[in-house]
Amino acid sequence: MENIIPLLIVLLAFSVVILATCVKVVPQKEAWIVERLGKYHRTLTAGLHLILPFFDKVRAKVSLKERVLDIPKQEVITKDNVLVRIDAVCYFTVVKPEDAVYNIEDLEYAIIQTIQTNLRDIIGSMELDEILSSRDKINAKIKEVLQGASRTWGILINRVEVKEIEPPANIVQAMSMLIEADRKKRAMVTEAEGKKKAAVLEAEGYKLAKWQEAEAIERIGQARANAVKSVIEAVGNPELAGKFLLGDDFVKSVEKMASSKNSKIVLLPPSVDSLLDLIGKKNGS
Template sequence: MDGITVAAVFFGLVFLTVSMAVKLVPQGTKFVVQRLGKFHKTLGPGLNFIMPYIDKVAHKVTTKDIVMDIPSQEVITKDNAVMVVNAVSYINITSPEKAVYGVEDYRLAIMNLVQTSLRSIIGEMKLDEALSSRDMIKARLKEAISDDISDWGITLKTVEIQDITPSATMQNAMEEQAAAERQRRATVTRADGDKSAAILEAEGRLEASKRDAEAQVVLAQATQVAINKVTEAIQDKELPAMYLLGEKYIGAIQDLSTSENAKTILLPADLPAAVRGMLGGK
């Protein structure tokens, strides 16, 4: 092997060694270094040096805030209503060592933790309460998962509930229930109206009957007074009775003559005699 070849190999090894020893870490990133398979240290942004051949960069971890979309899932409320809920969480890795070695896949772990916590929190609420308590669910969710993910070197910045709605099946059931309730109220309203109308009509008939009865009483009293005066004047007790009976008789004949079925009306030739005969007179 000539000198040129030896020099080329030498400089190649030097270049490889330097490239392995010098690490330039970009802003917003940290490198996790292992030495002989074991965690050794974390490299921050800028120029860093490690031991070539025995140290290696095992993981590159971002220190920027990470937005994690939590997929939609169906949850069951306390009153057995089915809801669809999804969320979004904002996290920051504060300890790359724990994030790498403390959990197999921190993204998957956080997603499962959020979904499980959502099912537990909403499962303690009724449908109406869950729909109107988005802020309370958010606060309880953040409290539930913050301690767990801090063990993985991760800080939960915030978590937001994006959508919380009844499932399609539940929405259809709610619409049918609302329609049935509207129909029930309409039926009750119509029934109340019919009842009120019937009561008013009955009260009207009762009042009319009372008025008619009062009129009959007044008329009878007036007639009695008239009969008494006539009797006193002519000193004949039979004549007033004949007068009243004749009046009734003539009224009945008039009613009969106005009937649709009336054809011919025959009156007795001697009406006073006929009336007297009704009274048993001679």
């Protein structure tokens, strides 16, 4: 009996080890590749699974989450012979874990080399100005090229983005000077256009003022002519009507001078009698 107890303990421990070897719990967003006797058997998804001990082996654990791969910076010569430094970043997801394990030796290294090679080809066929203004075009071309290889590798390329395009220091300085000169040019053009518009507005205002002044003079003249006509019709004598209007203007001028604060003495003309006679005629009418 004493010899059986140690044996049971050994059998129980062995059973626990076997059970632990058989039971596999795969976490969410992971896939485990299982081989049986060295050959691909199946892919375990998230959850609880049982495998045969000693026959089945977990070959690889593959993450199904979106992964970010940084592409190291490299030097590339553009079409117009400018040496630029450029790097990128790639976002991809494994959709067929067995292909990602068996169809490529080093998945991330293969993606990096493919992107760098295609970056050199694409950048080499474009001029610097086009490169700086066409990042979306470059990203789309790289993604298009990677889609073919990604099917074989069991991955999905979500997007590829160029992070930084670094021209030589002298090119950057020249571009800064060009931008500054263009900014000053636009400022000068804007100022000149403002002055031109101000001059046009001033000329139009002056023209309008003169037109209004001429119109006012014309209206005054017309009113004067109508007044003269009315006086002639009332008096019946054109000469007497003219004297009446002159006397009326004179009286108004004297009244205006007398009512002024600066006027102390008002001098009447020598022929006061004729003036009084004219005023009397005016009142009599």
